[in-house]
Amino acid sequence: MLSRVAESLFWMSRYFERAENTARFLDVNFNLLLDLNKISLVENPNYWIALILVTSDRDSFNDLYNEYTARTVTDYLVFNRNNPNSIISCINLARENARSVIESISSEMWEQVNKLYHFLQSSAPQTVHTDPSGFYKEIKNASHLFQGITDNTFSRNEGWDFIQIGKYLERSDNVARLIDVKYHMLLPENRSREEVIEDSEDIIQWMAVLKSCSALEAFRKVYLSKIDPETILQFLILDRTFPRSINFSVCAAEDALWRISGSSRHRYVNNADLLIGKMEAELSYTSIDDILSKGLHNYLEELEERLMKIGEQVHLTYFAYHTPEIEPTEIEEALPFTGIGGGRAIWSQAQQQQQQ
């Protein structure tokens, strides 16, 4: 398949997943504040700064707003078009990518992307503030529906595998970020682990982390009511059966990569396969104690770094296909990965073409 088509499918899927995860973070944060019964403290900046940290663009946020409040953070993460990771930007990009491969996807998939796009275009910030959970539920459901439609209408060919890789790489990255930030907030250096477990407010916060991954019920089935940070981390990072855990997502991405290249265990044919195989193996043979003794933050940071490397290798292997003697492509030129390259210049030139 054309590299560009593969790339657009990958990014369409990735942006959709990113939008869904952002909606989850925001939804849970609202709920959390209600759970804590701190309505008066809804504006407490600490609870909102965390969301900006998850998407890690604190500087660009500070350029636009003076304070971390429900309103500013929601505006930035949902509606701001200058924030490339806002929900509206992600869905715009998912749609642009879908449009550029419209002949390769099913018309039902296209309709679903379109529907969410129009929903967001017509949503006013006010509706989010009056009914946040309704609004975020709409987005989550739209994403689920899109995945279900894809599952039922898209042939299981290479394109399908690129869609899976995009989705699961994005998901493992997002979960890693979420845990990292919450862990920072909940486990400050100066508090002992016992102290944290005692504190019921923190338990509620950890439950919120699970909820944002739709993991609370699945978690309870495994660990009953034993909610403590270790078991939660064990579940979100290492569980092999829960579809939003890091380990599960990495396994799923690995499967898809291997289907494309024909790699198998102990036999890889390119760097992307090598790196994902290594990560999967390590996740499978790591215990939560290994992770904690390394330091959770260090562990997660490294994990995010390595996920990014895998993304780069996928790009170099399949999308930026080049033969060095024809055009030596520097990886910097191949970046940034958005799927839609060229932006404004292409836009204006494409319009100039005289279609008689």
Next chain:
Amino acid sequence: MIRFFEQYKAETDRFFDEVFSSNGNPRVHYDKLLHRFRQFSPEDIKARREIINIFFRNQGITFTVYGVDEGIERIFPFDLIPRILPADEWKTIERGLVQRITALNEFLFDIYHTQKILKDKVVPAELILGSKHFAREFVGVNPPLGVYIHITGSDIIRDRNGSYMVLEDNLRTPSGVSYMLQNRQAMKRAFPVVFEKYKVRPIENYPQELLRTLQEISPPSRREPNVVVLTPGIYNSAYFEHSFLARQMGVELTEGKDLVVNDNRVYTRTTRGLERVDVIYRRVDDSFLDPLVFRPDSKLGVAGLINAYRKGNVALANAIGTGVADDKVIYSFVPKIIRYYLGEDPILENVPTWLASNPSDLKYILENLGSLVVKSANESGGYGMLVGPESTLEEQEKFAEMIVANPRNYIAQPTISLSRHPSFHNDTDLYGCHIDLRPYVLFGKTITILPGGLTRVALKRGSLVVNSSQGGGSKDTWVIDE
């Protein structure tokens, strides 16, 4: 029940009406259609309109209107009443087009080789050599089969007496063929019964015919030619059509960045490596095709493409530099061109044309701006034109200035009252809308013309401009067997 056609005013004293002759009776080939439509109630029409709207929306049949920042996608307006062409009239159009396209192709071959017609002073050399579409780089290059214009779509109109005339030759990248195909599908879905009464000649094989034509121009050494469509991308107004044609032909839709040239061969970049390309149906303008030869800032083209083409390793449809022959100034020479190369009289007439570059014509144009249609020689899509009778004095003055400043760029024609065809207004009543006809001509080893084409309708009441960018719509077009 509303009798749609009984309330319709044909105004045959002012216009040529496609359905009703001047005595007020319907033309024979419309009899059965009228009979059918008489049985429809407004509710029937509404229901069928709904079927068609859903059909178009689901297919995503949209076009983009320029001038708005992000570009707005709209459904292409469709009129429910088909236009019917009797077999004998169609035969004349067909013969006329074959003649015209053959002559224009010879003309292109000549001006890119020996330039005999310029030496014989039938066409002034400065008009060709000074044209912005003349591709100097391309002189002496032999396109496969000697064909330059593989896909064309001439615009044909009828004047007050109903004679068919060519208004414009579109020899670069004519668009709209996807609407022709979709209109037919929509009609079949909404009015199956009406179809049964007529022997409508099929057009559904267009994608196969197009593919065959493209395969025919492939480099001869390539057994199973790999054909691709080259699109400027999703921001182009005709992107829907590009993806539609690629899907219908079963070939890849590519953008410039999907293609790469190595050792004068063109390849697509795929997830499995490079794949050789033999024929490119390109919907990108000449000047954007290859940044090494034309505009260096082009983001839509492929570096090295033109050299690969010159070497004969890849075929382009249409060839480079065909715009020089569909320029509105050259248009006025087409009857002479036909006589020069074929020794025949033109079967399809031209619309009389005054050239602003010609001093006596210029004087006439400036004195009669209020009654003429003035067109810029190189624009298309209904942009850059002045419709005299519909213009204000201010607009006329502005155009006069532009014409005097750059006479080579302007021509003028009398305001032709295009023929009219009953069309629905709000699905409740009918009124006469001006129409034209764009048949699509394929030229490979032979010339193939699909029976019919796209009938464009100026749906704005009284308007003469049929372009989709200016509020036009379209109709299904039926060529019927005897």
